[in-house]
Amino acid sequence: MRFVLERVDTATRARAGRLETPHGTVETPMFMPVGTVGSVKTLGPRELRQDIGAQIILGNTYHLYLRPGLEVLRQAGGLHRFMGWDGPILTDSGGYQVFSLAPLRKLSDEGVVFQSHLDGSRHLFTPENVIDFQRIIGADIMMVLDECPPADVSLEAARRAHELTLRWAARSQQRFSATEPLYGYPQALFGIVQGGVFPALRRASAQALVEMDFPGYAIGGLSVGEPAEVMYEMVEIVTELLPLDRPRYLMGVGTPANLLENIARGIDLFDCVLPTRNGRNGMLFTTEGILNIRNRKWQMDFSPIDPGLEGYVSQTFTKAYLRHLFQAGEILGLQIATLQNLSFYLWLMRAARQAILENRYQSWMNEVLPRISQRL
Template sequence: MQFTIQATDPESKARTGVLSTDHGLIETPIFMPVGTAGTVKAVHQRELVEDVRAEIILGNTYHLYLRPGLDVIGKAGGLHRFNGWKRPILTDSGGYQVYSLSNTRKIKEDGVTFKSHIDGSKHIFTPEGVMDIQRTIGADIIMAFDECTPYPCEYGYARASMDMTHRWLTRCIERFDSTPAKYGYEQTLFPIVQGSTYKDLRQQSAEFVAEQRREGNAIGGLAVGEPAEEMYKTIELVNAILPSDKPRYLMGVGTPENILEAIALGVDMFDCVMPTRNARHGIVFTTQGIINIKNERWKDDFSPIDEELGGYASTFYSKAYLRHLMRSEEILGAQIASLQNLTFYLWLVKQARKEIVAGNFAKWKGIMTKKLMQRL
């Protein structure tokens, strides 16, 4: 994998680049739709390519390991062949699921023992095992196994967790570097910076991760309840330490405003379930602001969902029709809203890229942020 920086913004740390993988190029900054179980909910692969214009999607190690399982994915020839997605894929290591399954897991030095949310069966994830699982899944970019700490988090726990995450990273790297890719194309391992919101811990973690000299790096443990300003301070601190010539991936973030601010701080890659999760509840992101499509005011509004955005779902269907579908709990409503929200998120990062190249990012960001804060 190679990363080339193409342009930088004169008034911020924002930059554009191209990430080269064996499954194609990724232009940054980029948003990755989340396909937890090997599918982006309610959206066809064809729509992801032609309408959303996604360049990379994300899958989850924990969920894919449990269902359909490694045997099925291995027999298919990897996740790309199993789900038909021919572009790059990134897999989360399952560290966030370890965090979210706090009532059914035990963390020890060797790894994490947990119960399946599907049938209650017991399993263990070790750094070595997670590398093997992701090798079998076959993602282009795989994540190191880490612990995502909650917020708030006591300093002592945050430090012990970070130290263990670093030891796990060493084990991940040793396993990854000693095992071959399975399907005839290269895979890349990204370490993850942890340390909660403690400045000294984040600095230590970023320095440790930078010393590993991998092809890209990630920032984890944010967007777990901390104030936005704390998140931005942490990103700024970490990005000042991580190598500037490598892609920086901010995990699990976030709102459109979060993404624009993080781009200004030098982040290149994003993922979040918000576009599709909010869509299923009738919250629609548009170029003019955020819509609760279930509200009465849209009942007789026959204008397109988002004519300025363009794309099939945005221009073919009316707000009134989408409201009717959502109020009627029709599956098509969730499909249209998901397609709209993902199209918007990809438009946002691609527009940011254009504005950075044009040297107008800071001004555009200010205007766009005000629009995004509007509740229509």
């Protein structure tokens, strides 16, 4: 993996770059559609690649480990071949899902024993075997195992989680160095900055991980219930310390406003289930604002879903037709809404990148943010 920093906006910390991976180049800043179990819900690889121009997607180690299971993925030749996606894939370590989904779990320095949310069976994730799992999955970019505490955790609990995450990061890095990729192409391993909402812990975490010299850095444990301004403060603290020549990934974020504000603070990569999940519930993100397609006001609106986007879905289907599909419970409605929302997110990233390259990110963000955030 190679990261090329092309431009830094002079009025902000916004960055435009190119992340070169074995399965293609990602132009940053970039949003990664979430394909938790090897599928971006309602969409296939052709829609992702050809219809909306997705450059990289995210998979989840916890979910893929449980289903379809590692042996299936190994026999298939890795996740790329299994799901028919030829672009880059990033996998998170599964740590967040262990702490958010597992009904019972027991944490120790060795790792975490947890019960599957599917059938209650018991499993052990360690820093070492999570690297092995991601070798089998075959992701271009892998994550270390981390402990992700909730937003309201105490300082002492956040310190324990931070220290454990650093020990796990070192062990993950050692296992990564001691093993080889399985499918003939190199993989990269990112460290994850933790520390809750405590500035001193965030600084200590970032500094320690930088000393370990990872090829890229993720920021975890944010967008978990803390106010947006606190998230932005933590991101600013961390990005001040991370190397300029390494990619930065803010995990699990977020709304369009969150993305633009964090791009201004120096973030390169994002992922979030919000555009796909909200789309399936009838909330559409458009260049004109946010709308609930189930509302009666759209019943006789025969204008395109999003006149400001050039994509097939945005221009071909009307708001009235999409509302009809939702009212009728048609699966096509879920697909159209998902395509619209991801189209919008990826358009937003392309427009942000162009503004950075032209050194006008702040003025562009100030102009576009009120418009796309308004409720229609």
